[in-house]
Amino acid sequence: MTKKRIYWICQVGGWTALILSELAIYTLEGEVTTGDFFFALANILVCVLLTHFYRLIVREQNWVSLPVYQIALRVIISGLSLGLLMTLMNYPIDLKVLKDTFKSQPYIFFADWLSWSKSMFMWVLSYTVYHYVEHKLDAEIERILLKTSIKESEAKVLRSQLNPHFVFNALNSIRALVSEDPSKAQQGVTQLSNILRNSLLADRRKTVELREELKTVEDYLSLEKVRYEERLKADFHIDPKTVYLQVPPMMLQTLVENAIKHGVQKAMSGGFVQVTTFLEGDYVHIHIRNTGILAKKDSIDKQKEASGFGLENTERRLHLLYGEDAKFRIFQESEEVVRAEIIVPTQTEGVFKSGSSLSFSKLTSQTS
Structure with missing residues (x-):
């Protein structure tokens, strides 16, 4: 199985499992309409698209080659930004469904932002750490191969x-x-x-x-x-x-x-x-x-x-x-x-x- 195929399985499967599990919990607390189900599917699609866009930025800008402190700062900002986007996308629906709750609990927006940011941060952190380690291993292998090649060339000259x-x-x-x-x-x-x-x-x-x-x-x-x-x-x-x-x-x-x-x-x-x-x-x-x-x-x-x-x-x-x-x-x-x-x-x-x-x-x- 190729890396690309594994990536998409983890992307779609992971977000589907997370959001449907939250929908299942919501079902236990009250009635779920068909609209809620389709909105959950929309959330899955948006989460996949946003995190895939993050992946493209990481690869294009080659973040994994940066110093660790710079990578950490980008991971934190990315997690908060992606979480904010998901919160803003869900806000109109939440406001309509939970109008009274928003009035009595004005800070619920930030709670939702924190919740989405936590999920996004876990994805961003996992993806970045994996590719950072992979990049370091590849660089070490290249360094060893280069060193071996230089030694072999030198040995040939000496022989x-x-x-x-x-x-x-x-x-x-x-x-x-x-x-x-x-x-x-x-x-x-x-x-x-x-x-x-x-x-x-x-x-x-x-x-x-x-x-x-x-x-x-x-x-x-x-x-x-x-x-x-x-x-x-x-x-x-x-x-x-x-x-x-x-x-x-x-x-x-x-x-x-x-x-x-x-x-x-x-x-x-x-x-x-x-x-x-x-x-x-x-x-x-x-x-x-x-x-x-x-x-x-x-x-x-x-x-x-x-x-x-x-x-x-x-x-x-x-x-x-x-x-x-x-x-x-x-x-x-x-x-x-x-x-x-x-x-x-x-x-x-x-x-x-x-x-x-x-x-x-x-x-x-x-x-x-």
Whole structure:
């Protein structure tokens, strides 16, 4: 049943029940003529028309968006005004029927006005309160949807970020391999293509399986290995129970890229990157250790300034996706080792494949 139909049922049914009940009480006190019955029907019609006119004004002027005190003032004035109109309409009939009563009780007019105003006020108040609450709920829903839309848009932008300097360096490395090692150059093009594809797909998916993210890291490190050769070593300690769990796309690659750019690259003799994952309760832990020194010990804000977009990207994405359930920190583990830690709630898509594991021997051989 539509709102419009419910409204008219309540309008006609409510006023009919009220006025006919008063007519029934009047019948018990004296004789009721056919004229009284038709006059009661006329009252019903006028009440419906007046209150419907009030409804049109409320909707046209959008009263429900006003402050509460302004709405309250309008409700009181409307109730008194509508009650006065009904009293004035009934006054000629009442004066004719109750002529002697009006002479002995001159204030009966105000009693009738108060009676009609009470009925009108109850209708006006009920209608206004209902639509005021409905308006507030709709506004809150719109606010939440808008906030969610903004967060989703921001998250898509963050997920699709890829450092253009990496692409530039990777293309230069592949160009150098074209004449030296064509097969390796071909492999490099495939790896770069995989990374770019995952970057483009990242804005369509909130999370991916950890194994997909590790494959992106594998391709990334393989391309970086062309530049750094023996100066770059990689080590992986992956818990097989974590490989099918969901993590934000391109996040791990961003942190590994940050580890190389601000750690291994600055070390005179090169360095290492170590990725470790394990389960602890209902959370998956991801640790990235690398050669490096923070701009200032125990200062993540300083590291953000030194690292550029990578760490800020990670922290904002985790907050948008998991809220307070996710944790991220980066700190100086030892004199020449930096560690970044990510803790996110465990999520899976489909049935967890127990006992399954990935082989990282190929990755280790390519990057160590």
